[in-house]
Amino acid sequence: MTVPNAACKPSHKPPRVIISAMAAFQRIVILTGAGLSAESGLSTFRDKDGIWAKHRIEDVATPQAFARDPEAVLDFYNSRRGKARGVKPNAAHQALARLEAEFAGTVLTVTQNIDPLHERAGTKNLIHMHGEILQALCAHCGAREPWEKDLSLDLVCGACRQGGGMCPDVVWFGEMPYRMEEIIAALAACDLFLSIGTSGSVYPAASFVAQARGAGAHTVELNLEPSEGISMFAEAVHGKASQVVPAYVETLLNG
Numbered sequence: 092m093t094v095p096n097a098a099c100k101p102s103h104k105p106p107r108v109i110i111s112a113m114a115a116f117q118r119i120v121i122l123t124g125a126g127l128s129a130e131s132g133l134s135t136f137r138d139k140d141g142i143w144a145k146h147r148i149e150d151v152a153t154p155q156a157f158a159r160d161p162e163a164v165l166d167f168y169n170s171r172r173g174k175a176r177g178v179k180p181n182a183a184h185q186a187l188a189r190l191e192a193e194f195a196g197t198v199l200t201v202t203q204n205i206d207p208l209h210e211r212a213g214t215k216n217l218i219h220m221h222g223e224i225l226q227a228l229c230a231h232c233g234a235r236e237p238w239e240k241d242l243s244l245d246l247v248c249g250a251c252r253q254g255g256g257m258c259p260d261v262v263w264f265g266e267m268p269y270r271m272e273e274i275i276a277a278l279a280a281c282d283l284f285l286s287i288g289t290s291g292s293v294y295p296a297a298s299f300v301a302q303a304r305g306a307g308a309h310t311v312e313l314n315l316e317p318s319e320g321i322s323m324f325a326e327a328v329h330g331k332a333s334q335v336v337p338a339y340v341e342t343l344l345n346g
């Protein structure tokens with residue numbers, strides 16, 4: 092069995108695929124990223140043609156950018172929101188919803204994606220650690236509400252009646268992701284950790300595999316190609332999410 096040592100430096104040599112003893116698992120934590128939504132037509136962020144190749148993070152995705160040029164930030168997220176409105180979950184999202192519904196133990200899905208595809212597929216035990224594009228957050232009072240239209244500076248918050256503070260409910264660079272205490276507790280208690288469609292380059296999500304390993308969990312990467320954190324995983328399956336995720340879920344459920 093080729094289980095790399097946690098302390099070893101990352102290498103880009105993928106570990107050999109291991110078919111695990113699936114029946115032993117009770118508590119699964121799944122981390123998902125942009126690679127999962129790419130096949131639903133949403134751009135990834137860090138690929139060479141991704142969103143961050145066309146926009147500078149510091150211009151559109153930081154609290155400082157919103158303070159400096161709120162209209163540019165709102166325009167950027169209005170465009171993202173427009174794309175998210177009509178998207179449909181793909182076979183990978185559907186397979187993960189099926190896993191949650193049919194697995195005898197617990198399944199928690201933690202997504203870095205701000206799109207609504209997991210919930211549209213039927214996943215219920217879900218944490219949007221980077222927020223939700225189809226939700227607005229009032230910077231004045233912290234109220235949240237579902238929001239499918241464009242956001243603009245002249246909007247007034249329905250809760251506190253103040254204007255100018257309606258932001259997309261997303262975690263910007265430099266901000267702490269949502270619900271980290273719950274995520275860390277789930278990682279400490281899990282026995283299977285799946286990392287799906289994520290580049291392994293954005294912290295703190297990139298450190299989840301180490302925390303799951305520390306808890307003694309089996310760790311699996313399902314990704315189009317080996318991620319930056321590949322050496323941390325005990326098992327890896329590489330290919331399109333719409334193919335490898337349903338196949339892996341089928342193995343988990345039916346051996």
Ligand SMILES: [Zn+2]
Nearest residue numbers: 229232248251
């Ligand atoms: Zn408010």
